[in-house]
Amino acid sequence: MERTISFLSRILDTLAPRSCVMCGKRLAVSEEVICGHCNLFLPRTGYASSAYDNDLARLFWGRIPIERAASFFFYKPHSDTSRLIYRLKYGGHAEIGEQLGQMIAEEFATEGFFEGITTLLPVPLTTQRQRQRGYNQSVEIARGIRSVTGLPLLERALERVTFYGSQTKKDRWQRNENVEKAFRLVDAGAVSHQHILLIDDIITSGATLTAAAKEVLQGDNVKVSVLSLGFAKNM
Template sequence: MVKASVSVSSLFQDFLSLLFPEECRACGGELAIGEDVICSHCRIKLPYTNFHLMPKDNVLHKVFWGRVPVQLAVSYLMFQEKSRVQRLLHQLKYRGREEVGEVLGRWYGAQLQQQEAFTDVDVVIPVPLYKAKRQQRGYNQVSAFGQEIASALQVSFEEYVLKKSRSSKTQTKKNRQQRWEAMRQLYSVAQKERIVGKHVLLIDDVVTTGATLEACSSALLAAGAKAVSIATIAYTL
């Protein structure tokens, strides 16, 4: 009787999918039955970086040379304007589509799990949002991505260890040192006992200048983290 119920439920879901097909978050086309969030065509066409194959020797890792001692630095996708990746990030960040981060985190987590360099990661921590921004959006757009990676690596996910004290302001009129000082003061560690002596994997959505990740990494290291590595959804050349 239970098997029959499951079968009927499954058939009903398939029927609903035919009547009201879900759209691919990357291209807007219809998802086929069995596809989840991103269609098979887009999954093949996404611009993967493969940074996880060389986590200590790639262009992202070099961004932090001489700035902060990052152990590993990887991004899943390359970001370009008017691309599938931009659409995915827009859906995730502004349209409430947290499932985008969940799926990308699941896929990337499966890849990181196979790399020996990531076996000593102890905890996954997302770059935080200022509390007013989080309340407005209702979620941190990188949390689902980070949770899936933590699950794949079989480590804890700590969403509230890092804290952002206020909203970021424009830094265009400041020199590099002034911008760094302003950014550094934005982030602090709220629960030091959760990161002392641990290898932290810091998660974010997109890397541009790397200033936010630099400030967060510095805060974590100053609070006693053994090492900090970085993993993001996308990287902008």
């Protein structure tokens, strides 16, 4: 069976060659999303091994009670990692999110990051934004994580009710104001007595996840941890 899959994969790869979303070079049959070279030099944060105390976790101290926090890589505008995120969010390639979610889960699981977490909750988009994009990139990341960890995925317990534009060009205070009342908890029972892992694509000031976590924490006996693909440190 493995030989058959390998043979079919080689045929498909010949007919429709895939390219690395970071450097653009052709992917080998065994590679997914990014090539081996880009994967080797991906600016990983290493936060999964110190998830209780790192620069990302400290963003939330004094704002929300947080259990642990980690991002897969450091994000910088106009870099290879920004090209990856752009393809995921705006290029119509939802599969990138799921495949990266699988990579995250496989690497973070070896550090025990998911121990005690009971539910995955991707940060929602507004209905309009999701309709425009065709999918929610955070949901796709969460699906990849679910496929490895087996953790259940919550998609309807939290909803996004406002959106006032991208956070990228706003300062820290503007980001806080932009998302202060952006979310609404619609199913407190679904999050109660759970250790929720909030999942997003990029964390800059932490304002979006802080606002989402404040809503989730309205449930009974809720613990919250956060995870993202990228961390725009010092932005």
